[in-house]
Amino acid sequence: MINYLLRLGLSLLFITWVVSSLVFLLIHLVPGDPVSVMLGDWASPADEQALRHQLGLDQPLWQQYIHYFMGLLQFDLGTSLFFQQPVSDLVLQRLPMTAYLAVMAMLIAVLIAFPLGMWAALRSGRWPDYASMTVALVGVSIPNFWLGPMLILLFSISLAWLPVSGADQPWAWVLPAVTLGTALAAILARMLRASLLEIFHEDYIRTARAKGLSNTRVYGLHALRNALLPVVTIMGLQLGTLLGGAVITEVVFDWPGLGQLLVDSIQRRDYPVVQACILIISVAYITVNALTELVYAWLDPRIRLAK
Numbered sequence: 001m002i003n004y005l006l007r008l009g010l011s012l013l014f015i016t017w018v019v020s021s022l023v024f025l026l027i028h029l030v031p032g033d034p035v036s037v038m039l040g041d042w043a044s045p046a047d048e049q050a051l052r053h054q055l056g057l058d059q060p061l062w063q064q065y066i067h068y069f070m071g072l073l074q075f076d077l078g079t080s081l082f083f084q085q086p087v088s089d090l091v092l093q094r095l096p097m098t099a100y101l102a103v104m105a106m107l108i109a110v111l112i113a114f115p116l117g118m119w120a121a122l123r124s125g126r127w128p129d130y131a132s133m134t135v136a137l138v139g140v141s142i143p144n145f146w147l148g149p150m151l152i153l154l155f156s157i158s159l160a161w162l163p164v165s166g167a168d169q170p171w172a173w174v175l176p177a178v179t180l181g182t183a184l185a186a187i188l189a190r191m192l193r194a195s196l197l198e199i200f201h202e203d204y205i206r207t208a209r210a211k212g213l214s215n216t217r218v219y220g221l222h223a224l225r226n227a228l229l230p231v232v233t234i235m236g237l238q239l240g241t242l243l244g245g246a247v248i249t250e251v252v253f254d255w256p257g258l259g260q261l262l263v264d265s266i267q268r269r270d271y272p273v274v275q276a277c278i279l280i281i282s283v284a285y286i287t288v289n290a291l292t293e294l295v296y297a298w299l300d301p302r303i304r305l306a307k
Helices: 002-029 034-039 045-055 061-073 087-122 127-141 144-158 174-199 203-210 215-252 258-268 271-299 301-306
Strands: none
Touching (some): 087 174, 087 258, 087 271, 127 174, 215 258, 215 271, 258 271
């Protein structure tokens, strides 16, 4: 197990280095000049040159990369070109909001998906199964950029139950979390149904029934735990995706998270902030996947023995 954790840690470091390098190179290939954005169209060439030198943008790309990478080794994400303050401060201000939104979306998805998936599996081939899977299919087919405005029109403008945007009011998280969690709930419900139907035909399930165990113990203890392996995979992948996929939802609902900061920084050509946001999202995705593997080992003893 120790060797497995060591290999996992080294692979995480390597992937993080590759991602950070690609982010740096790609962001510098994007058309646009942050100096022109900051000074405007009427700035003189001398002013532009002075600011470019002050920000270090007149250095060769390889020197900028070395400076950027050395900063990462010291956990220094650089200084924002637009705000002129440490990028780490900006990220720490926004990251908790994105993480909170992702966790609430995951919670909503689980609360919807597990009853729906189990109901469909237990009533396989009958109308509850068809109804549940139809709802799941509709949920996975609706894009966030359409569902978000529709929820605003219904619950914020027509019914006036929930706030339109921002994060100042207590229930402001509901609409963006539902927007993010709906598609995930549909995916989890379909996966759980398929996994349970496969487990129901296993020998140990028939043995448990033959011993006279109640349906609650058979389905809730034996079947559900073994059916969770593929579901945990999807949850781990989707939790990382939520951190990145929240970008569109945060823009729609004006949620003050990392996604909103990323979009604003792209428009301003604020290289350090864009690099930091994408790097944080990537590292979060990688970390969640690593934790998913550890949960795998906890759920299935065969995986622990194999390590």
